[in-house]
Amino acid sequence: MTKKSEGGPAHPPLKPATRLATSGRDAGANHGFVNPPVHHASTVLYPTAEDFLARRARYLYGRRGTPTSEALENALRALEGPACAGVALLPSGLAAISTALLAVLNAGDHLLVTDSAYQPTRRFCDNVLRRYGIATTYYDPLIGGDIAALMQPNTRAVFMEAPGSLSFEIQDVPAIAAAAHAAGALVLMDNTWATSLYFPAFDKGVDLSIQAGTKYIGGHSDVMLGTVSANQAAWERLRDTVHTLGLCVGPDDIYLGLRGLRTMGVRLAQHHQAGLKVARWLAERPEIARVLHPALESCPGHAIWRRDFSGASGLFSIVFKPVAQGAVNAFVNELSLFGIGPSWGGFESLAIPFDCTSIRTATKWAPGGPTVRLHIGLEDVDDLIGDLERGFAAFAAAR
Numbered sequence: 368m369t370k371k372s373e374g375g376p377a378h379p380p381l382k383p384a385t386r387l388a389t390s391g392r393d394a395g396a397n398h399g400f401v402n403p404p405v406h407h408a409s410t411v412l413y414p415t416a417e418d419f420l421a422r423r424a425r426y427l428y429g430r431r432g433t434p435t436s437e438a439l440e441n442a443l444r445a446l447e448g449p450a451c452a453g454v455a456l457l458p459s460g461l462a463a464i465s466t467a468l469l470a471v472l473n474a475g476d477h478l479l480v481t482d483s484a485y486q487p488t489r490r491f492c493d494n495v496l497r498r499y500g501i502a503t504t505y506y507d508p509l510i511g512g513d514i515a516a517l518m519q520p521n522t523r524a525v526f527m528e529a530p531g532s533l534s535f536e537i538q539d540v541p542a543i544a545a546a547a548h549a550a551g552a553l554v555l556m557d558n559t560w561a562t563s564l565y566f567p568a569f570d571k572g573v574d575l576s577i578q579a580g581t582k583y584i585g586g587h588s589d590v591m592l593g594t595v596s597a598n599q600a601a602w603e604r605l606r607d608t609v610h611t612l613g614l615c616v617g618p619d620d621i622y623l624g625l626r627g628l629r630t631m632g633v634r635l636a637q638h639h640q641a642g643l644k645v646a647r648w649l650a651e652r653p654e655i656a657r658v659l660h661p662a663l664e665s666c667p668g669h670a671i672w673r674r675d676f677s678g679a680s681g682l683f684s685i686v687f688k689p690v691a692q693g694a695v696n697a698f699v700n701e702l703s704l705f706g707i708g709p710s711w712g713g714f715e716s717l718a719i720p721f722d723c724t725s726i727r728t729a730t731k732w733a734p735g736g737p738t739v740r741l742h743i744g745l746e747d748v749d750d751l752i753g754d755l756e757r758g759f760a761a762f763a764a765a766r
């Protein structure tokens with residue numbers, strides 16, 4: 368029985384907004400306070416020698432979990448839904464990706480990774496996994512069920528990222544997952560863009576769903592955090608790998624993740640609305656050839672986004688009509704409400720020029736003009752559009 372003071376989700380299935388507010392809370396254990404304490408902890412004291420020898424304790428050691436880490440893990444798990452068997456916290460999104468891959472692969476295995484994957488993910492596969500005898504083949508993100516033809520007898524994992532965080536192709540996750548499972552491979556997905564709120568990864572066939580908690584979970588550009596949620600098929604291996612590698616997250620960063628998570632729903636709704644408004648405005652501009660936003664028809668895989676996703680976040684790209692890079696740089700430099708910098712998912716808007724040409728190996732990156740990625744933050748959307756308008760004036764002066 369869940370006591371009223373414990374505040375846990377007593378009647379599943381509760382809607383996501385309710386789960387965001389209630390999950391992972393245990394007021395009974397916190398003297399009635401709404402939020403858990405931040406446990407700075409290493410040693411746990413056991414009552415007797417017998418208890419110590421039998422490791423008979425609720426918590427074993429700081430690295431193995433505290434009430435603070437459990438609160439965030441439980442909250443994320445409730446958000447993922449009943450197919451989620453457990454959540455691991457990692458010190459960054461990239462650590463979450465590398466740990467999830469290490470958990471499911473052995474020497475001699477073969478791995479399939481989308482050509483649109485986050486570049487440091489590729490670096491981990493091409494350097495570290497390769498040194499340990501694991502071969503990676505990159506595939507066209509739009510391959511769908513045809514990925515079956517790329518399966519080798521030793522293919523043990525298929526890695527997806529939908530959409531790609533620069534190029535925004537939406538992958539057919541259910542079709543790719545079905546082909547992977549038919550060949551005996553596990554399915555991993557970087558779900559940072561949509562989060563578990565807008566893409567229910569486990570319902571679509573994913574076994575390990577990864578998020579850079581640095582982005583929308585944290586939401587304020589002040590924390591590095593990664594999460595891996597696993598279903599029953601993958602959880603034991605994931606948990607064992609995290610413990611064996613000795614990975615854990617500092618309590619203040621976990622607390623910031625939990626604090627950010629409580630407001631992620633309302634923030635994402637605003638990122639969605641404002642992002643879409645700016646994307647539609649940009650699509651009408653004469654300087655712009657194409658807007659790569661999954662909710663617009665000009666984005667590869669848009670029909671699949673409509674079928675499988677329940678929302679869009681604030682990150683998308685624009686393709687300029689052919690023009691010198693100097694004019695594009697002048698556009699970005701003129702913006703005062705958009706900062707120039709890596710990462711995204713915070714409350715602030717960002718703009719960066721990028722080029723995927725040297726990153727791709729399975730597909731050719733040929734958007735037809737220079738590209739800029741935008742993150743639409745929580746500023747007033749009309750102010751953002753005004754800023755972009757001034758950017759286009761500087762662009763016109765520089766071209």
Ligand SMILES: *Cc1c(COP(=O)(O)O)cnc(C)c1O
Pocket residue numbers: 459460461462485528532557559560579580581582591592593710
């Ligand atoms: C930022 C990012 C990561 C890495 O997260 P960090 O916390 O910066 O290590 C992984 N995947 C995607 C799609 C990202 O945007």
